[in-house]
Amino acid sequence: MNARDIFLEQVTALLPALRAFGRSLCGDPARADDLVQDTVLKAWTNREQFQSGSNLKAWLFTILRNCYYSELRHRKFEIEDPDGVCAAQVAISPDHDAKLHLRDLSRALQHLPPDQREALILVCATGLSYEEAADVCQVAVGTIKSRIARARDRLVELLGEDAAQVTGAIPVPTMTDSEQISTQRSGVS
Amino acid sequence: MIMNEKTKPGESVAATAPATPAEQVPDWLGNRLRRMFTDVMEEPVPDDFKALLQQLEDKERGA
Numbered sequence: 001m002n003a004r005d006i007f008l009e010q011v012t013a014l015l016p017a018l019r020a021f022g023r024s025l026c027g028d029p030a031r032a033d034d035l036v037q038d039t040v041l042k043a044w045t046n047r048e049q050f051q052s053g054s055n056l057k058a059w060l061f062t063i064l065r066n067c068y069y070s071e072l073r074h075r076k077f078e079i080e081d082p083d084g085v086c087a088a089q090v091a092i093s094p095d096h097d098a099k100l101h102l103r104d105l106s107r108a109l110q111h112l113p114p115d116q117r118e119a120l121i122l123v124c125a126t127g128l129s130y131e132e133a134a135d136v137c138q139v140a141v142g143t144i145k146s147r148i149a150r151a152r153d154r155l156v157e158l159l160g161e162d163a164a165q166v167t168g169a170i171p172v173p174t175m176t177d178s179e180q181i182s183t184q185r186s187g188v189s
Numbered sequence: 190m191i192m193n194e195k196t197k198p199g200e201s202v203a204a205t206a207p208a209t210p211a212e213q214v215p216d217w218l219g220n221r222l223r224r225m226f227t228d229v230m231e232e233p234v235p236d237d238f239k240a241l242l243q244q245l246e247d248k249e250r251g252a
Contacts, residue, residue, distance in 0.1 A: 005246075020229035152214050156218070
C-alpha cells in the first residue's frame with residue numbers, strides 16, 4: 001500500500017468528524033456536506049503539501065473552515081438568523097432578544113458570529129487544544145480564548161438560565177478529573 | 190486512527206489534562222456541545238462521499 005492509499009484511508013476515517021465540524025459551522029446538513037466534499041477535493045489536490053506524521057485532522061479542519069469563509073464572502077451575508085426570528089423582531093430591544101431561550105443548541109450556535117462559533121466548536125466539541133485551534137483559525141491562543149468566553153456568554157444567554165436543569169446537569173461539578181478526561185476523549189474522533 | 194493530540198508520549202495523563210476549556214465553559218454546555226458533535230459523527234457516511242473517494246482512488250490507481 002503506497003502513501004496515497006494511506007492518505008485516502010486516513011481522510012475516509014476523518015469524514016465523520018469533518019461532517020460534524022461542517023455542520024456545526026454552517027447549521028445546514030446539506031451545505032455542510034457540500035463543504036466536506038469541497039474539502040476532500042482540495043485536500044486531495046494539495047496532498048503533496050501535507051507532511052505525513054503531522055496533524056491531518058487539523059489540516060483538514062483548516063481547509064474546511066477556509067472553504068466556509070470563502071463561501072460566506074461570496075454570499076456577502078451571513079445566515080445568522082435561519083428562522084427569521086431576529087428579522088421579525090427588528091424593533092425589539094436587545095433584552096428581549098436575549099430571552100430567546102432556544103432549546104436547540106445548533107440553532108443557538110448559528111446566532112453567534114462565525115469566529116466565536118468555530119473557536120468554541122474546535123476546542124470544546126472536536127477536542128483540539130487551544131494551540132491547534134489557534135493554528136486552524138490563524139490567530140493567537142489568547143484570541144481563541146476570548147472568542148470562546150464570548151461564545152459561552154452568548155450561548156448561556158440564548159439557552160436560558162434553566163438550560164442546566166433541562167439537560168439534567170448538576171449545578172456543582174462532581175465529575176472527577178479522570179471522568180472529565182474520558183468525557184473529553186470520547187468527543188475526539 | 191485515534192490520537193489524543195493533547196498528550197505526548199511519556200507524559201502522564203494528569204499532567205496534560207485539558208483543564209482550561211472546562212474552566213472556560215460550564216460542564217452542561219461542554220457536554221451538550223460534545224453530544225451534538227458525536228451525534229453527527231455517528232451518522233452513516235452518505236454514499237456521495239464513498240463515490241467521491243472511490244473516484245479519487247481509481248484516478249490514483251489509473252495514473
